[in-house]
Amino acid sequence: MKFDKDTVARVARLARIATTDEERERLSRELSAILEWIDALSEVDTDGVAPMTSVAAMALKSRGDAVTDGGMAGNITANAPASAGGCFVVPKVVE
Amino acid sequence: MAADGTWETVIGLEVHAQILSASKLFSGASAAYGGAPNAQVSAVDAGMPGMLPVINMTCIEQAVRSGLAIDGRINRRSVFDRKNYFYPDLPQGYQISQYKQPLVSDGHIDIELDDGSVKRIRIERLHVEQDAGKSLHDRDPGRSLVDLNRSGVGLMEIVSHPDLASAGEAALYVGALRSILRYAGTCDGNMQEGSLRVDANVSVRRPGEALGIRCEIKNLNSLKFLQRAIDHESRRQVDILEAGGRVVQETRLFDVQRNETRGMRSKEDAQDYRYFPDPDLLPLELDAAWVDAIAASMPELPGARRQRFMSEHGLDAYDAGVLVAERENADYFEEVARGRDSKLAANWVMSELFGRLNHAGIGIAESPVAAAALGGLIDLVADGTISGRMAKDVFAEMFESGDDAASIVEKKGLRQVTDEARIGVMVDDVLAAHVDKVAEYRAGRTKLFGFFVGQVMKASGGRANPKAVNAILRTRLDA
Amino acid sequence: MRTATGLTISHARDLLARGELSSRELVEAHLAAMERHRGLNAFITETPERARDLAEASDRRRRNGEAGRLEGIPVAVKDLFCTKDIPTTAGSRILEGFRPFYESTVTANMLREGAVMLGKTNLDEFAMGSSNLTSHHGPVVNPWRAGGDPRTRVPGGSSGGSAAAVAARMAMGATGTDTGGSIRQPAAFTGTVGLKPTYGRCSRWGIIAFASSLDQAGTLTRTVRDAAIMLGAMAGHDPMDSTSADVAVADFEDGLEDGVEGLTIGVPKEYRVDGMPAEIDALWQRGIAWLEDQGASVREVSLPHTGYALPAYYIVAPAEASSNLARYDGVRYGLRCEADDLATMYERTRAAGFGAEVKRRILIGTYVLSEGYFDAYYLKAQRVRTRIAGDFDEAWRSVDALLTPTTPAAAFAADSPPDDPVSMYLNDVFTVPASLAGLPAISVPAGFDAGGLPLGLQVISRAFDEARVLRVARAIERAAAVDPVPEGF
Ligand SMILES: [Mg+2]
Numbered sequence A: 001m002k003f004d005k006d007t008v009a010r011v012a013r014l015a016r017i018a019t020t021d022e023e024r025e026r027l028s029r030e031l032s033a034i035l036e037w038i039d040a041l042s043e044v045d046t047d048g049v050a051p052m053t054s055v056a057a058m059a060l061k062s063r064g065d066a067v068t069d070g071g072m073a074g075n076i077t078a079n080a081p082a083s084a085g086g087c088f089v090v091p092k093v094v095e
Numbered sequence B: 001m002a003a004d005g006t007w008e009t010v011i012g013l014e015v016h017a018q019i020l021s022a023s024k025l026f027s028g029a030s031a032a033y034g035g036a037p038n039a040q041v042s043a044v045d046a047g048m049p050g051m052l053p054v055i056n057m058t059c060i061e062q063a064v065r066s067g068l069a070i071d072g073r074i075n076r077r078s079v080f081d082r083k084n085y086f087y088p089d090l091p092q093g094y095q096i097s098q099y100k101q102p103l104v105s106d107g108h109i110d111i112e113l114d115d116g117s118v119k120r121i122r123i124e125r126l127h128v129e130q131d132a133g134k135s136l137h138d139r140d141p142g143r144s145l146v147d148l149n150r151s152g153v154g155l156m157e158i159v160s161h162p163d164l165a166s167a168g169e170a171a172l173y174v175g176a177l178r179s180i181l182r183y184a185g186t187c188d189g190n191m192q193e194g195s196l197r198v199d200a201n202v203s204v205r206r207p208g209e210a211l212g213i214r215c216e217i218k219n220l221n222s223l224k225f226l227q228r229a230i231d232h233e234s235r236r237q238v239d240i241l242e243a244g245g246r247v248v249q250e251t252r253l254f255d256v257q258r259n260e261t262r263g264m265r266s267k268e269d270a271q272d273y274r275y276f277p278d279p280d281l282l283p284l285e286l287d288a289a290w291v292d293a294i295a296a297s298m299p300e301l302p303g304a305r306r307q308r309f310m311s312e313h314g315l316d317a318y319d320a321g322v323l324v325a326e327r328e329n330a331d332y333f334e335e336v337a338r339g340r341d342s343k344l345a346a347n348w349v350m351s352e353l354f355g356r357l358n359h360a361g362i363g364i365a366e367s368p369v370a371a372a373a374l375g376g377l378i379d380l381v382a383d384g385t386i387s388g389r390m391a392k393d394v395f396a397e398m399f400e401s402g403d404d405a406a407s408i409v410e411k412k413g414l415r416q417v418t419d420e421a422r423i424g425v426m427v428d429d430v431l432a433a434h435v436d437k438v439a440e441y442r443a444g445r446t447k448l449f450g451f452f453v454g455q456v457m458k459a460s461g462g463r464a465n466p467k468a469v470n471a472i473l474r475t476r477l478d479a
Numbered sequence C: 001m002r003t004a005t006g007l008t009i010s011h012a013r014d015l016l017a018r019g020e021l022s023s024r025e026l027v028e029a030h031l032a033a034m035e036r037h038r039g040l041n042a043f044i045t046e047t048p049e050r051a052r053d054l055a056e057a058s059d060r061r062r063r064n065g066e067a068g069r070l071e072g073i074p075v076a077v078k079d080l081f082c083t084k085d086i087p088t089t090a091g092s093r094i095l096e097g098f099r100p101f102y103e104s105t106v107t108a109n110m111l112r113e114g115a116v117m118l119g120k121t122n123l124d125e126f127a128m129g130s131s132n133l134t135s136h137h138g139p140v141v142n143p144w145r146a147g148g149d150p151r152t153r154v155p156g157g158s159s160g161g162s163a164a165a166v167a168a169r170m171a172m173g174a175t176g177t178d179t180g181g182s183i184r185q186p187a188a189f190t191g192t193v194g195l196k197p198t199y200g201r202c203s204r205w206g207i208i209a210f211a212s213s214l215d216q217a218g219t220l221t222r223t224v225r226d227a228a229i230m231l232g233a234m235a236g237h238d239p240m241d242s243t244s245a246d247v248a249v250a251d252f253e254d255g256l257e258d259g260v261e262g263l264t265i266g267v268p269k270e271y272r273v274d275g276m277p278a279e280i281d282a283l284w285q286r287g288i289a290w291l292e293d294q295g296a297s298v299r300e301v302s303l304p305h306t307g308y309a310l311p312a313y314y315i316v317a318p319a320e321a322s323s324n325l326a327r328y329d330g331v332r333y334g335l336r337c338e339a340d341d342l343a344t345m346y347e348r349t350r351a352a353g354f355g356a357e358v359k360r361r362i363l364i365g366t367y368v369l370s371e372g373y374f375d376a377y378y379l380k381a382q383r384v385r386t387r388i389a390g391d392f393d394e395a396w397r398s399v400d401a402l403l404t405p406t407t408p409a410a411a412f413a414a415d416s417p418p419d420d421p422v423s424m425y426l427n428d429v430f431t432v433p434a435s436l437a438g439l440p441a442i443s444v445p446a447g448f449d450a451g452g453l454p455l456g457l458q459v460i461s462r463a464f465d466e467a468r469v470l471r472v473a474r475a476i477e478r479a480a481a482v483d484p485v486p487e488g489f
């Protein structure tokens, strides 16, 4: 079991997804199977092979420094489950 | 801490400096400070579904300029990575930053310690990244509010080596860095508005021992707080160690009211940022000629300017240091000094002008006396139109009214009297009015000479040229 | 106007041009078909009123002598494209109620070319799937049934709603997105033409991201020519997408009928996988014969790293997805499950908002990027990806295009899908390599299995050579001479 229940719990916590014990049980089985299958990659000799960084050969695009966007606070918060005074609202955050 | 010799403090700083630009790093929204909540936000900055970043090349140019200003190595190829973590002010769920391949490596800043010695602080890297939005925790009892106006604003994160040994050195380093960035024109350095924020990594150790466990104090936005936080934190760690305890590595906040640092709740669980190259952006590859052109256009920086003030203007290290700290001050001084006695110009700027500016609580930009006007005043002293003493009053008048020296001198008829004949007449009147004193003088009470000078100056309304007065009195009395 | 739904885009274009048909008539016929076949669940959101308005506006433009490439043509849009003021769900509960205030570049281009949008089609949640069984809005039913088998079939995925809508004559064409086969596999399962252009050919701006380095918009149509017409209207350089290619968009209809005379077609031996059904192999051989009969020379080539494409894909795609889907946190849009503290709000919202397959991929992706595993998994996979791209580059030295089956089997029954994730993933074994290399590829209907279910052949060619892909596909289409129409449509 590469992906034991504790690993599932740790990763689910990192991904901010609540899981029940049964889910962790099932996920542990499924994800371990997927990982074992993925491990076939270790057979490939990739010494001196550069990781792919851009799929199609092209140079990075860029913009000039002009203000062309914004000024639409209404649109920005229009879909928010909770907002107040033009801000998004979330449960109290204690720093 | 190092003071008592039993413990030394080791400090490394991460400075977040807002890049001076009109729009954000990856969107066309305004990067200006302030603004109504979410009014300076594009769909990209709000992490709306399907939105993609496109880089603002001016921000990169600014970062390259900054890298050159700290004598860093500009990496022709750098990569933008995603730093993944969840926080309400981080709309995408990741911050676009640079991790393994930063834009700039291996720079340094020299700071001058109180004993006059120079210490080199090594800078590990300068990388470009997005700022986050702002969470407001105090507006509402049960809830936090999020404003994304700052989300996506371009930042330079400048990471020093742990070369700093005290709160004082840390403040000197940040001050020097701030000055350099302001000279380079890449950051306004406004700490109140958060344009320059400091994270301090602090640890303590016995001299000669390996580095101790460090704590990171986040978001210090003034030099005063920076020093207080470092002092408190190193003392806290020493207390723990001397009590036989061990310091836990953690992120802490400086509580300004309580004047102490405390652990951050929001950073409690172990972070795993899962950095990986942002697939929405290609590697940033810079053309050598483009970088060279920026290097060629670099302005004179504080260090070089200070040297020049010493060699060219003959100022001492201290005065030169004071004058170059703020670019506007140095520019003002150089305009005043152009074609005039530099030391005299420095004195006027540093004692008279700075004194009144401080008193009035305004910056040199708002000075009612322009550099040219101050130069004009100095010229009037040089050509004998007014005496040095009188010049101070004229300057006061200039500062009040904003008029130039010449017109004040004319308006108030302060022009100095040098005409020997006219002074001779005044002298004769004074001597005629004090026949008895003249007799006592001639009888040997020569200390009365000062009395006669005073009377003549009084009669002239202070405008008679003192040298001439003395000379004529001598001839009249000692004849 | 029932027959109007049977028209191809190119034929309808001629009738519209000659004034023998109005966009309004064409659109009404398709809206009626959408109503009749609502049981297929191909659409998540239908926009009939907007469609009628667009059709009338189109007819008006035409009267004024203006006509875009898709003038008056009713099309469907995969619900992964953000459409201004129209709900956009990605087939997920987590985007409940989300209405974008912006229009994706691709759909905006199509609207500018006169297209009439009928609605938003169903898909596997966040385009993660090969069956259309993972949508929060329920499974899509393939209009095709196997002879004598009453069980409904899956349309494939993730663009299953678009494929079903086109196969069932509810739309003349539809947009799809392809990350590992999400256009080509459903096309093969529904007897339609599915084109995945070169990575960078169509802008990704406004398309909800699954795996940024793989996602590419494309077309589902009933003919190869229709694919050429639609791509022409969708493609183009977009300054708002840093990975959009600044490459001129040719008229993809040019040379479409030129045939394969003188072309060299490669047959990659590694695609002859163990246990490949005989009828798939037979279909492949038939395709080879068709091309040879039309003057192409066919030779076997080797793409040695083909076998590692799927594992590499299942590292890269989930890794990117785990980061791309972090923005769905209940703060700015979509579903939110309230809680007193932030962490609980996040965890409840994402637990309730994402389905099982999406969670699996987010967790795998989070794992392979986490401390200590990045090099062994993500970096390794990107190196393997370089190798796979290298295999293709090597092939292009000796051949002009590659011919392979699109899928290892025909559409499976909805009630008996592959029973574990990995065998479900094997659906994409033939489509993933071209995705990893960013190459243009198409699936064209080429025949049927024993049960009468459609099967497709895949053509792959060089980056930005969609014209050649289309030309070879057209040669197969001509020779195959199948006009797949599911019974009752
Ligand atoms: Mg930091």
Ligand SMILES: [Zn+2]
Pocket: B016, B129, B157
């Ligand atoms: Zn930072």
